[in-house]
Amino acid sequence: MKLAHILVAVAVGIATITSWATGTSAEAATAQSVSNLAAKGHSIIRSVYRVVCPSGFGTGFFHKSGKILTAYHVVQNCPNPMAQGFDGHVISLVVQAADEGLDIALLSPMMPVDAPALPIENDDHLEVGTQVATWGFPAGYPGEIPLLSVGYLSGQIVFQNQQGSNVDQWVVNAAFNSGNSGGPLIDIDTGAVIGIVDSKLAPISPQAASAIAALEANPSGLIYSGMGPDGKPINASEAQVVAIVLDELRKQTQLVIGMAIRAQDIRSFLMAQKIDP
Known part of the structure; x- marks a missing residue:
């Protein structure tokens, strides 16, 4: 066999072994992540609560301070929020503190909570x-x-909130939906909270947004009676009904990209309340 042929054969062999080793390593890492996820999941579900308000609901999680953390917009204009645990028990809550700019709220349970922080x-x-x-x-x-949703940190985004301040958030490649807001974003390897689920990407063009706003503002035509999110009766015109349906359909848009409040902002918020993060 010529030397050139020998070198080619050795190179192919090395490449094959490297490829096999790399594949095995990646599979092992994935298996380890799945194992970590399964081990932590049994405990985590005991710490996660459905946060309920008359206008809708979101998610929250138990912190070592004895409080529940969630996104502020979940409990905005909600005087008497409730929390429902994985076993169905219900707890009355009081909004102890909130930061609208960061979109974080701290809720105080009206009774002791038996859950891992x-x-x-x-x-x-x-x-x-x-x-x-x-x-x-x-x-x-x-x-x-x-319910569990798994993904990856995809990057960071800086945007200006309604208070005029710049806010830096994680961009996450995961299926966030309405109702996930306020839930814990957890590093699978460590089990620590690295963020709070805040929103999902559901883009809309200025033209479409303007059209929906025009429908919402049009009170003329036949009037339909229905029930609002809080269970109270409402009346809506034909145009307003169409706007409600279009807005609901837009909420179902899923690009599998969401945003999350960063851990450093959670810690800053808690320290401002004189709470050890």
């Missing part, structure tokens, strides 16, 4: 590609046990 991550040097998970209650899901 989820730790807040202290290391802010997380890498894009970190595998993450959240448990929560997406809209339309009536069950008592929170």
